[in-house]
Amino acid sequence: MSDSIASLRRKLGSAADLQAVVRTMKALAASNIGQYEQSVLALADYYRTVELGLGVCFRGAGRAAGIGDDVRAADARAVGLVVFGSDQGLVGQFNEIVVEHALASVAKLTGKPVVWAVGERIHARLTDAGLPPAGLFGVPNSVNAITPLVWQILLENGQSAGQQHATELHLCYNRPLTGSGFAPVTQRLLPLDEKWRRQLAAQLWPSGNLPEVIGNGTDTLRALIREYLFVSIFRACAESLASENASRLAAMQRADRNIDELLERLNGSFHRLRQNGIDEELFDVVSGFEALTGPRRQP
Known part of the structure; x- marks a missing residue:
């Protein structure tokens, strides 16, 4: 007895x-969700500014050769896919869901893309699924660590140096839903969507002082496209981290x-x-x- x-x-x-321990992890996950969501909100104004600048460039220069053109020969251009996952466990079906979505997205692409994995666990699952990544990036552990990761991705993809050729680039990650939960999405960054370009070129300037591009319009457009890529990848990473912590919070x-x-x-x-x-x-x-x-x- x-x-x-x-x-x-x-x-x-x-x-x-x-x-x-579980309640401590719950508190940490809830805190992390807040900081990543705040970072996404903070990007909104800057992203709007970049869009306005791109609209001015598109109106003034029209279609710039070699920048964001529709893919005509997929075999002549590299196709990149960045898949955001996790480095840590206790996230439920977070990695499985994004891998399944990534495989479905790859099936729709012409040719086999070069895949980069963000997170060791997503790297292992992509390899097991028959889509071995060409590179591995560590998952940021804070908002401040996202910027170095974005520059690594841009350097790997060859966009930060402003090459003359356009690369087809896709992002696959989990995006938070309103209220709770998340859903996998695939976002094409390059080539630039033609419908989106026309919408930017057609939008009205918010003030009476109309802008103009000074100097080389092509260089300005390239610089704005690099900023657009940076903001888009940063936001995707922050949303993926918010979704990861939401999944961990639900598991806890x-x-x-x-x-x-x-x-x-x-x-x-x-x-x-x-x-x-x-x-x-x-x-x-x-x-x-x-x-x-x-x-x-x-x-």
Whole structure:
């Protein structure tokens, strides 16, 4: 009996310690979600500014040769796909969902793309799925660490140097949904979407002071496209990190509920065993008392 009670005490202690860890991870995940969502919101104004600049360039220069043209010969241009995943576990089906979506996206592309993985776990899953990445990037652990990652991706893709050729570039990541949850998306950054270009060129300037491009319009357009790529990749990474932490938060919430149920069962078993032990001890006392006070047999 004492061994069983001691064993239950150990299990209760272990479950309580585990619950403390789970709740700490819940708090960290909730905090991380907030900072990544705030970073996405902070990008909105800058992204709007870049769009306005691109619209001016598109109106003034029309179609710039070699920049964002529609792909006419896929085999003559490199096709890149960046897949954002996680470096850590406890994220539920986060990596599985984005890998499945990435495979579906690859099936729609002409030719086999060069894949870069952001995260060791997504790298392993892509390899197991028959789509081995050509490169691996570490997942940022804070908002400040996203910028170096973006520049690494741009350098790897050859866009930061402003080459003359256009590369087809796609991003695959999980995007947070309104309220809760996330969904996988694929975003094509290059070549620039023709419909989007026309929309930017047709939008009205927000003030009465009309802008003009000074100097080489092609160089200005290239610089704005690099900024557009930077902001787009930064936002995709931040949204992926927010989704990862949302998935981790949901997993920790499920774990917390399960631990609560386990603690309730263990406490119930512990109290039952303890009460049974007390009842047996009382029964022994009563039995001994009755044996001592009962009538004695005559010799």
